[in-house]
Amino acid sequence: xxxxxxxxxxxxxxxxxxxxxxxxxxxxxxxxxxxxxxxxxxxxxxxxxxxxxxxxxxxxxxxxxxxxxxxxxxxxxxxxxxxxxxxxxxxxxxxxxxxxxxxxxxxxxxxxxxxxxxxxxxxxxxxxxxxxxxxxxxxxxxxxxxxxxxxxxxxxxxxxxxxxxxxxxxxxxxxxxxxxxxxxxxxxxxxxxxxxxxxxxxxxxxxxxxxxxxxxxxxxxxxxxxxxxxxxxxxxxxxxxxxxxxxxxxxxxxxxxxxxxxxxxxxxxxxxxxxxxxxxxxxxxxxxxxxxxxxxxxxxxxxxxxxxxxxxxxxxxxxxxxxxxxxxxxxxxxxxxxxxxxxxxxxxxxxxxxxxxxxxxxxxxxxxxxxxxxxxxxxxxxxxxxxxxxxxxxxxxxxxxxxxxxxxxxxxxxxxxxxxxxxxxxxxxxxxxxxxxxxxxxxxxxxxxxxxxxxxxxxxxxxxxxxxxxxxxxxxxxxxxxxxxxxxxxxxxxxxxxxxxxxxxxxxxxxxxxxxxxxxxxxxxxxxxxxxxxxxxxxxxxxxxxxxxxxxxxxxxxxxxxxxxxxxxxxxxxxxxxxxxxxxxxxxxxxxxxxxxxxxxxxxxxxxxxxxxxxxxxxxxxxxxxxxxxxxxxxxxxxxxxxxxxxxxxxxxxxxxxxxxxxxxxxxxxxxxxxxxxxxxxxxxxxxxxxxxxxxxxxxxxxxxxxxxxxxxxxxxxxxxxxxxxxxxxxxxxxxxxxxxxxxxxxxxxxxxxxxxxxxxxxxxxxxxxxxxxxxxxxxxxxxxxxxxxxxxxxxxxxxxxxxxxxxxxxxxxxxxxxxxxxxxxxxxxxxxxxxxxxxxxxxxx
Numbered sequence: 003x004x005x006x007x008x009x010x011x012x013x014x015x016x017x018x019x020x021x022x023x024x025x026x027x028x029x030x031x032x033x034x035x036x037x038x039x040x041x042x043x044x045x046x047x048x049x050x051x052x053x054x055x056x057x058x059x060x061x062x063x064x065x066x067x068x069x070x071x072x073x074x075x076x077x078x079x080x081x082x083x084x085x086x087x088x089x090x091x092x093x094x095x096x097x098x099x100x101x102x103x104x105x106x107x108x109x110x111x112x113x114x115x116x117x118x119x120x121x122x123x124x125x126x127x128x129x130x131x132x133x134x135x136x137x138x139x140x141x142x143x144x145x146x147x148x149x150x151x152x153x154x155x156x157x158x159x160x161x162x163x164x165x166x167x168x169x170x171x172x173x174x175x176x177x178x179x180x181x182x183x184x185x186x187x188x189x190x191x192x193x194x195x196x197x198x199x200x201x202x203x204x205x206x207x208x209x210x211x212x213x214x215x216x217x218x219x220x221x222x223x224x225x226x227x228x229x230x231x232x233x234x235x236x237x238x239x240x241x242x243x244x245x246x247x248x249x250x251x252x253x254x255x256x257x258x259x260x261x262x263x264x265x266x267x268x269x270x271x272x273x274x275x276x277x278x279x280x281x282x283x284x285x286x287x288x289x290x291x292x293x294x295x296x297x298x299x300x301x302x303x304x305x306x307x308x309x310x311x312x313x314x315x316x317x318x319x320x321x322x323x324x325x326x327x328x329x330x331x332x333x334x335x336x337x338x339x340x341x342x343x344x345x346x347x348x349x350x351x352x353x354x355x356x357x358x359x360x361x362x363x364x365x366x367x368x369x370x371x372x373x374x375x376x377x378x379x380x381x382x383x384x385x386x387x388x389x390x391x392x393x394x395x396x397x398x399x400x401x402x403x404x405x406x407x408x409x410x411x412x413x414x415x416x417x418x419x420x421x422x423x424x425x426x427x428x429x430x431x432x433x434x435x436x437x438x439x440x441x442x443x444x445x446x447x448x449x450x451x452x453x454x455x456x457x458x459x460x461x462x463x464x465x466x467x468x469x470x471x472x473x474x475x476x477x478x479x480x481x482x483x484x485x486x487x488x489x490x491x492x493x494x495x496x497x498x499x500x501x502x503x504x505x506x507x508x509x510x511x512x513x514x515x516x517x518x519x520x521x522x523x524x525x526x527x528x529x530x531x532x533x534x535x536x537x538x539x540x541x542x543x544x545x546x547x548x549x550x551x552x553x554x555x556x557x558x559x560x561x562x563x564x565x566x567x568x569x570x571x572x573x574x575x576x577x578x579x580x581x582x583x584x585x586x587x588x589x590x591x592x593x594x595x596x597x598x599x600x601x602x603x604x605x606x607x608x609x610x611x612x613x614x615x616x617x618x619x620x621x622x623x624x625x626x627x628x629x630x631x632x633x634x635x636x637x638x639x640x641x642x643x644x645x646x647x648x649x650x651x652x653x654x655x656x657x658x659x660x661x662x663x664x665x666x667x668x669x670x671x672x673x674x675x676x677x678x679x680x681x682x683x684x685x686x687x688x689x690x691x692x693x694x695x696x697x698x699x700x701x702x703x704x705x706x707x708x709x710x711x712x713x714x715x716x717x718x719x720x721x722x723x724x725x726x727x728x729x730x731x732x733x734x735x736x737x738x739x740x741x742x743x744x745x746x747x748x749x750x751x752x753x754x755x756x757x758x759x760x761x762x763x764x765x766x767x768x769x770x771x772x773x774x775x776x777x778x779x780x781x782x783x784x785x786x787x788x789x790x791x792x793x794x795x796x797x798x799x800x801x802x803x804x805x806x807x808x809x810x811x812x813x814x815x816x817x818x819x820x821x822x823x824x825x826x827x828x829x830x831x832x833x834x835x836x837x838x839x840x841x842x843x844x845x846x847x848x
Contacts, residue, residue, distance in 0.1 A: 006115040009159040010094065011124045014205040015198055017179035018165040020124035021045075021092055025054035027122060028090055032058070039086035041114070041121075042076035042107070044093065048178060058090075066099045073099040078110050081119070088120045095129035095149040108149045125149060127205040140200045141192055142813070146759045146831070155212065162209045167198035184755070191757055234263040235319040238291070239310050239340070242269060245325040245359040246287040252357050253323040254294045265296030266317060270309045271524055285518075300521045307343040314352060321353045384426015388434030391418040396441045411446045412467045415439075419471035423478040431475030435468050442467070512544040512594045519587045520547055523580060525559075525573035527551070530591050532567045540568075543595055547572070561588040631664035638664070666705075688725035688810045692833040695719055695754050695761065698726055702733035703752070706741045714753040721833040722761050724810045729830070732806040732814070735799035736765045736826045743769035743824070756832070763828040771824050777816045800826075 009027075011020040021043065028038045040060040045051040061084055064077035075098050081089055091114070096107040104110050111121050128137040131148040138144045154160065165173075171193055173179060180188055238253045240246045250267060257263030269284060288298040303309025314322055327339045338346075345354040395414055399406065415438035423431035444451060516528045527547025531540045531554060540553050550572065551557035557570035561584050569588035576584065638657040642649065649657070696715045703711055722729075733752075740750040744767040751766040772780060781804045800814075803826075807814040812830045819825045 004118055006118050006120045007158040008111070008115055008156065009120070009122045009161070010154060010157045011122070011161050011163050012154075012205060012209065013124070013126050013163045014165075014202040015126060015128070015170060015193070017170055017173055018163050020126075020163045021051055022054065023161070023163050024090055024092070024122050024124055025051065025058070028058055028088070029054065031088060037087040039081070039084055039089055041081045041089040041091045042093075043090060047181075050178070059086075061089075064102075066101050068099050068101055075099055075102050076107065076110055078103050078113055081114060082117055085117070086119065088122060089114055091121055091123045094123040094125040094153075095147045097147050106149070108153050112153075125154065127201055127208060130154060130208070133204060133208075136204065137201070141197050142829075143192065143758065143760060160209060160212055162205060164202070164206070167195045167202065170198055171195065184757075188757065191762075234259075234321065235317055236263065236265050236321045236323060237310070237314045237317070237319045238265060238267040238296075239322060239324045239344070240267055240269045240284070240287055241325070242284045242287075243325070244283060245357075246283065247290055248359045249323050249325050249357055250287060250291050250294065250296070252355075253321075254296065256321065256323070256355070257296075265291065265294070266299060266319065267291040267296055268299045268301055268310065268313050270301045270303050270306050270313075271521070302524045307340050307347065310340070310344055311347060311352075314348075319352065321355060322348065323355045323357060326356050326358050381426045381430070384422050384424075384430035385433070387418060387425055388422030388430035389437055391422065392434060392438040392441050396445055400445060408442075408446055411442060415442055416467055416470055420474050423471075423475040428475045428479035431471060431478070435471035435475070438471070439468050512591065512598060513546055515587070515591055515594050516544055516546045519569070519571070519584070519591075522587075523571065523573075523576060523584065525571045527572045529557075529570045530567070530595065531570055532595075534566065536565065543567075544591075559584070561585055563588045563592045567592055631667040635661050635664040635668070688728055690723055690725055690810065692721040693724055693726050693729070694721055695763065695830075698724075698729050699733055699752060699754070699763065702730045703737060705734055705738055706750075710741050710744070710749060711737060712749045712751045714751065716754065719754055719756055719761055722830045723833045724812070724830055728806040728810050732803040732828065733763065733765075735803040736814070736828065739799050739803075740765050740767035740769070740824070740826065743767060745769065759832050761830050761832055763830065765826040765828070766819050766823065767825075768819065768821070768823040771818060771822055772816060774818075780816065781814070803828075 011023050013020045025043075028040075032038050038058065040055065040058050042063065043055065043060075045055060061077060061080050063074040064080070066073050066075055076091065091107065091111055094108050094111065098105060098107060098110070104113070111123060114121050127133065128141070128145050129148050130151050132151045134145055134148060171189060174189060174193055234257055236253045236257050238246075238249050240249070246267075250265070253265050253267075257265050267287065291298050299313070301309055301313055303312075310322070322344060324341045324344060327341055341354070341356050345356070348354050392415060395418060399411060399414070419431055419434040419438060422434040512530065516530060519525070520528045525547070527545065527550040529545035529550035529552075530543045531551070532543050533540050542550065542552065551570040554560040554562075554568040554570050557572055558574060559571040559576050561569040561571075563569060569584070569591055571584075638660045641647070642654065642657055696717060696719070699715055700713065703713070737750060737752060744750050748768040752763070753766070754761055754763045756762075781800050804814040807828055807830075810830070812828060814829075815827050817825045817827055
């Protein structure tokens with residue numbers, strides 16, 4: 003049986019119209035005669051969505067009893083028995099009630115697809131598992147109901163249901179998404195314009211990437227080598243020269259002219275030896291292109307134009323940006339250059355831009371590493387001149403000018419030998435000398451056509467010819483080798499100088515340094531291995547690249563750093579000359595690793611110092627704030643015990659009340675100190691269980707006057723997943739702090755509301771408020787904002803409250819109260835099994 007097809011309507015947020023679009027598609031298919039059935043759908047009392055359900059068959063749901071409550075879920079067996087051609091399943095990321103056939107709804111859908119049933123479903127971008135951290139950083143809400151990205155990627159069709167943030171907020175304000183009593187809270191929290199804009203961008207980018215992946219897959223399956231300009235992709239060819247930054251900026255400006263333009267900077271190095279570019283300049287260009295929103299790529303290839311074109315076609319680029327060559331005019335006799343070659347071979351579907359810069363025609367200077375090595379074309383040319391040149395010259399002299407004389411013949415052959423030496427080096431020149439001497443002897447030295455030389459002067463001439471040819475070839479080769487050594491030393495000095503500067507400034511992490519080693523030497527992977535002793539196994543302190551070596555013996559190149567550390571490289575064997583620089587890299591890697599560990603120790607020391615600061619503050623608090631209630635208790639007790647005064651019943655009652663108040667204050671202060679100590683030492687172990695807020699919050703108000711707080715905790719709130727004791731202490735501290743700063747005639751409001759998979763408890767006061775720059779400081783230990791009088795506390799209440807809130811998986815933040823004052827927002831997680839029942843408050847889709 004063929005697997006069914008999955009179609010997904012993806013939205014940026016609840017309410018954009020995914021469910022509506024799914025139902026509209028179902029009606030279109032029914033009109034065409036397709037057998038469609040609604041396997042599961044929640045209309046959330048939205049009239050337009052409910053109206054679209056009419057005319058569609060709905061498969062009855064399955065009732066599940068869990069903890070004395072009845073829930074309904076999709077009946078997978080009933081859908082399989084009904085076997086429609088197309089099944090509609092809403093809210094793909096939904097978590098099923100315990101006791102269901104599968105834990106997640108997407109697993110139910112997988113069963114339907116395996117049975118050959120096509121499925122149409124919906125999901126919001128915030129429910130993709132890989133985007134959980136991103137969505138939490140944007141909205142402040144951690145999504146508990148997620149679906150693996152691979153499930154969405156495997157969908158046969160993904161359709162984005164888009165809506166502008168302004169239109170979505172209008173739809174929310176009109177009551178088309180949530181109930182009227184939830185609209186204000188939703189608009190002030192999750193549905194803020196900034197949140198919706200960021201989520202919309204996430205959805206658009208994710209869908210764009212999927213479309214790009216589908217296009218790449220299609221091109222690969224159909225072997226499409228031509229470039230399809232679906233969007234502008236601009237490849238910048240870098241040489242490591244100073245013109246690279248100009249090219250990058252120009253490419254970014256070109257990309258900005260088209261929507262969705264992308265810039266990919268690529269540096270192509272040869273596969274042998276050190277990189278030919280300046281490492282410092284190349285690193286600066288990498289930083290620049292990444293800062294401008296592009297990506298940097300390092301490719302290894304001996305044929306630079308071919309490698310550049312292969313890379314551009316592989317990423318479906320539409321344009322290539324290259325700099326005009328820095329070579330001088332006479333150097334073009336050696337070849338047309340990379341830019342001209344790329345432009346000639348690019349074809350009609352790939353535009354090539356040659357950008358002028360201030361280094362045009364000023365020469366490339368001494369190459370950084372391998373410029374003094376004679377290229378393959380020059381070596382081939384040298385052999386052609388050295389071997390075929392004498393033969394061609396002999397033909398010309400015997401046919402055209404047979405009587406120029408032996409001396410002139412020797413000079414002409416010597417000129418060819420020098421040319422072969424200049425082009426190809428020592429060995430082509432030696433070959434030219436040998437071939438030339440034999441041809442001179444055979445064709446031009448009497449007696450001709452024999453190897454015998456009759457005149458001793460001719461012998462001397464040929465010997466001089468061979469000697470001069472060998473000498474010239476040796477000098478040329480020596481000069482080439484010396485130039486190569488100088489260039490290589492220059493490259494090494496640049497690499498080591500840049501490396502040492504970065505390491506000393508702390509700008510390079512271990513992985514970045516290993517990546518630089520990999521790129522510099524053209525290796526596949528690099529790993530820094532260490533062990534605690536010679537008999538202990540090796541462990542990997544850091545690595546880059548695929549399949550790094552696990553022990554030094556498995557590496558192609560192994561550089562020891564002391565007795566118990568080694569830098570191991572895989573990819574190819576390196577010449578001995580490269581190992582000097584590699585040893586410097588290895589030593590610097592050890593330094594970077596040591597610095598990282600020292601930084602970790604410094605962080606631990608900082609934590610100890612913070613603990614010491616807290617202990618010092620604790621002593622100060624004990625010396626003053628704790629002594630104040632003790633002094634009051636002591637004075638009241640001494641007065642009661644005094645025989646000199648005959649206290650009335652009212653006076654005794656006041657003194658006893660003072661003793662009780664002082665003891666309560668002392669108990670509260672000591673409790674906060676002990677709680678802060680537990681938080682600092684990490685010994686708070688919450689006992690998480692399902693709890694109703696209306697059972698906990700009223701208990702937390704016992705420490706404040708009854709007429710100082712208005713309580714609004716609806717009974718319909720979902721249960722929360724918390725530790726009752728910790729929540730009670732947190733709420734008590736928050737409320738007592740609010741009452742302390744609130745004017746006497748203004749009551750503190752304590753309210754709660756549900757938003758998706760969380761419940762927010764808001765404690766609103768009408769006090770002086772706190773400026774934005776000071777809001778984070780009020781949660782620090784032993785910090786009291788403003789002119790709070792001494793003796794009213796040690797500044798631990800809010801610090802303890804936030805610590806307990808985080809310990810039970812919640813958050814505590816401060817906001818301004820409209821009209822003046824401060825609002826403390828305590829966000830708590832709802833119980834997992836209640837989220838399905840409350841899905842209309844947060845994860846509902848249209």
